[in-house]
Amino acid sequence: MLTKVFAAAIQGISATLVTIEVNALRGIQFFLVGLPDNAVKESYHRIQSAFQHNGLKFPSKKIIVNMAPADIRKEGSAYDLPIAIGILAADGIIENARLDQYIIMGELGLDGGLMPVKGILPITIKAKELGYKGIILPTQNAAEAAVVEGIEVYPAESLIQVVSFLNNESKLPVYRIDLEKEFYSRQSRFEFDFSEVRGQESVKRAFEVAAAGGHNLIMIGPPGSGKSMMAKRLPSILPPLTLNESLETTKIHSVSGYLSDGTALITQRPFRSPHHTISSVALCGGGSNPKPGEISLAHNGVLFLDELPEFNRDVLEVMRQPLEDRKICIARANYKIEYPAGVMFVASMNPCPCGYYNHPTKTCVCTPGQVQRYMNKISGPLLDRIDLQIEIVPVPFEKISDTAPGETSATIRERVIAARKIQEERFKEEKSIYCNAQMTPKLISKYAVLDDTSLAMLKTAMTRFDLSARAYDRILKVARTIADLDKSEDIKYQHIAEAIGYRNLDRGNWGT
Numbered sequence: 001m002l003t004k005v006f007a008a009a010i011q012g013i014s015a016t017l018v019t020i021e022v023n024a025l026r027g028i029q030f031f032l033v034g035l036p037d038n039a040v041k042e043s044y045h046r047i048q049s050a051f052q053h054n055g056l057k058f059p060s061k062k063i064i065v066n067m068a069p070a071d072i073r074k075e076g077s078a079y080d081l082p083i084a085i086g087i088l089a090a091d092g093i094i095e096n097a098r099l100d101q102y103i104i105m106g107e108l109g110l111d112g113g114l115m116p117v118k119g120i121l122p123i124t125i126k127a128k129e130l131g132y133k134g135i136i137l138p139t140q141n142a143a144e145a146a147v148v149e150g151i152e153v154y155p156a157e158s159l160i161q162v163v164s165f166l167n168n169e170s171k172l173p174v175y176r177i178d179l180e181k182e183f184y185s186r187q188s189r190f191e192f193d194f195s196e197v198r199g200q201e202s203v204k205r206a207f208e209v210a211a212a213g214g215h216n217l218i219m220i221g222p223p224g225s226g227k228s229m230m231a232k233r234l235p236s237i238l239p240p241l242t243l244n245e246s247l248e249t250t251k252i253h254s255v256s257g258y259l260s261d262g263t264a265l266i267t268q269r270p271f272r273s274p275h276h277t278i279s280s281v282a283l284c285g286g287g288s289n290p291k292p293g294e295i296s297l298a299h300n301g302v303l304f305l306d307e308l309p310e311f312n313r314d315v316l317e318v319m320r321q322p323l324e325d326r327k328i329c330i331a332r333a334n335y336k337i338e339y340p341a342g343v344m345f346v347a348s349m350n351p352c353p354c355g356y357y358n359h360p361t362k363t364c365v366c367t368p369g370q371v372q373r374y375m376n377k378i379s380g381p382l383l384d385r386i387d388l389q390i391e392i393v394p395v396p397f398e399k400i401s402d403t404a405p406g407e408t409s410a411t412i413r414e415r416v417i418a419a420r421k422i423q424e425e426r427f428k429e430e431k432s433i434y435c436n437a438q439m440t441p442k443l444i445s446k447y448a449v450l451d452d453t454s455l456a457m458l459k460t461a462m463t464r465f466d467l468s469a470r471a472y473d474r475i476l477k478v479a480r481t482i483a484d485l486d487k488s489e490d491i492k493y494q495h496i497a498e499a500i501g502y503r504n505l506d507r508g509n510w511g512t
Contacts, residue, residue: 003089003096006103006132007082008123009072012337013251013292015119015126019068020079022086027062032083034067037075037289043108046077047084050112054160059091073334075289078117081106081136084159085166094166101133102154104162105141112159116140118257121250124148134174136162142175143264144254147247149179177264183243186267188410190236195408197233199395200226206390206502208412211237212419213481214435215474216323216345216385218308220505221392222362223355227348231304234346235269236409238302239420245300248340252292252299270301276310280318285339286330295322296339308347309377316382319345323385326438344437345386349378360393375505384470387437387478389505419484436481441473448476454496461500475499 002023008015030044051058065083067074082104088094105123107115116138124145127135134152135145142155154172156162164170194204203219207230210217219227241249250266253259259266274283274294285293295303305311322328322341330337351357352371357364366374383389420435426447427433433443450458462472476491479499483491 001090001092003086003099005082005086005089005099007079007105008103008119008126009074010119010122010255011072011335012290012339013122013255013296015122016069016072017126017130018072018074018079020082020086021066021068022083022090023064023066024059024087024090025062025064028060030063030065032065032067034065034070035073036067036079037073039077040067040074040079043077043080043083046080046108046110047087049110050080050084050108050159053110054112054158056088056093056160056163059087061091063087063090076118077107077115078105078119080108081114081159081162084108085162088163094163095168098166098168103127103132103135104137105135106138106156106162108159114138114156114158114162119255120144121147121247121254124151124153125251127151136165136172143177144250144259146175146177147179147182147250147264179265182264183246183267187240190233190268190409192233193236193409194230194233194412195406197226197230197406200230200392203230203390203392204407204412206388207234208237208416209478209481209485209498209502210234210344210346210388211239211412211416212485213387213423213477214344214437215387215478215481216437217388217390218347218349218383218386218505219390219392220349220351222350222359222394225392225394227392228304228306231273231302231306231346231348232271233409234302234304234344235271237412237416238269238344239413239417241267241269241300249300252296252340256292256297258297270298271304272298272302273304273306276305276307278311278315280312280315283315284318284322284328284330286332286337290330290335290337292339293328295319295328295341295343298343299340300342301344303343303345305345305347308349309374313377313379317379320381320385347386351375358391380468383505384468384474387474388502390502391504415485418487419481422484422487436477436484439477439480444473444476444480448480448491450476450479450491450496451493453493454479454491457493458496458500461503465503467503471503475503478502 005020007018009018048058089096107117120141121144124135128151134154136154139155145153153175155175165172246265272294281287283293326342328339328341352366352374354365356362357371423435479491479495482495482498
């Protein structure tokens with residue numbers, strides 16, 4: 001008897017419908033076709049054990065399982081449950097009448113228990129788009145799937161529960177969550193706060209400007225000056241995620257398998273800080289079994305690279321295109337995938353190998369050649385893509401010992417949100433432009449117009465520091481953000497002066 005069960009495959013961060021056709025014929029062999037990987041092929045043994053443990057008989061027939069479309073590679077153990085259901089339906093153990101109403105996904109344990117799988121959120125979204133009544137899945141994935149409204153989510157603990165449900169012998173509860181409560185309840189709970197940072201007022205201001213305009217930022221300073229400490233606090237002053245951003249971010253983490261059990265939504269902007277030994281594939285994504293990389297996992301949030309010169313230069317250079325285009329296109333011989341990469345890039349570095357070049361009290365032991373070679377590890381094109389370049393000096397004892405609380409992240413965040421609202425109104429007619437950092441040259445010429453005095457100052461800076469055309473655009477974008485923080489419609493002299501001050505590494509006399 002021929003039967004069909006419906007599942008889904010992940011491509012990039014989206015899902016594609018997979019039809020699992022099972023035909024039971026006279027004979028004794030088992031065939032699994034349709035471009036399955038080894039994990040899918042191994043499902044035969046897991047299904048056999050699950051059947052035996054639950055008193056179900058594996059058919060003594062020739063079983064042919066086809067996973068269509070056959071030109072899409074099927075990966076992972078998530079097809080155990082739909083294949084098992086298809087085999088039982090082909091053998092007449094399960095009624096066929098209701099199978100076309102559901103997407104079914106789940107990994108089987110040897111005892112027939114269901115274990116969580118990756119990518120349930122995009123699969124549920126696809127099931128809703130295709131008009132399915134519901135999705136049957138492991139209990140651990142229920143909260144993640146329930147954020148999609150308009151489709152019923154049926155969590156199950158075991159294979160036998162699903163069999164009884166499809167035969168109308170018992171019911172599975174429909175899992176529901178309060179989406180609004182889930183989304184808003186944890187948006188303002190941060191582990192780190194800027195009130196804990198002593199001194200460094202100018203750097204805090206630079207972080208505020210970066211957050212307000214979505215600008216990339218690099219800090220350069222000696223060890224212990226607070227670079228990593230402040231970077232970890234950046235998410236606490238960024239605008240809260242919108243629901244669409246939250247869903248998009250959750251999809252990426254769902255596909256990667258980084259959602260913890262019971263997590264329905266990612267409600268705070270992600271902060272990713274990979275180690276400097278990371279490979280280019282781990283950073284950008286791809287691989288033999290394609291997965292999003294660290295850049296995509298930081299989408300709608302912060303990607304922080306600590307000790308930037310310690311990263312492999314080839315790894316850093318692959319970031320140039322994603323930082324500009326806000327997406328990563330990965331093309332290989334057997335697949336082509338596009339991952340989102342809308343990140344706020346933040347980096348930190350020491351000024352030299354020993355870390356104390358230009359230190360106010362400690363002596364640098366590096367030669368000028370060593371300092372230059374260390375700085376040259378960061379290419380000019382990559383630095384050009386970083387809007388704010390800030391030099392950090394150590395905090396004096398008087399500031400460290402000061403017990404008075406500093407300005408809180410919540411207070412800074414209010415100013416950032418106000419500036420972002422100005423930008424949202426400004427770009428409401430523009431497609432895919434939400435903040436000043438995303439402005440195109442056409443928009444810069446429209447919204448970042450300078451008066452004669454400001455233009456003369458910028459011309460002097462461009463000539464003196466030998467800045468590139470891209471640096472010119474970056475300065476105008478940052479100046480536009482500073483004006484928005486001041487609620488000024490026009491970019492004024494002081495705004496352009498402050499923006500020029502954030503190009504420290506472009507200066508030929510830096511550190512002298």
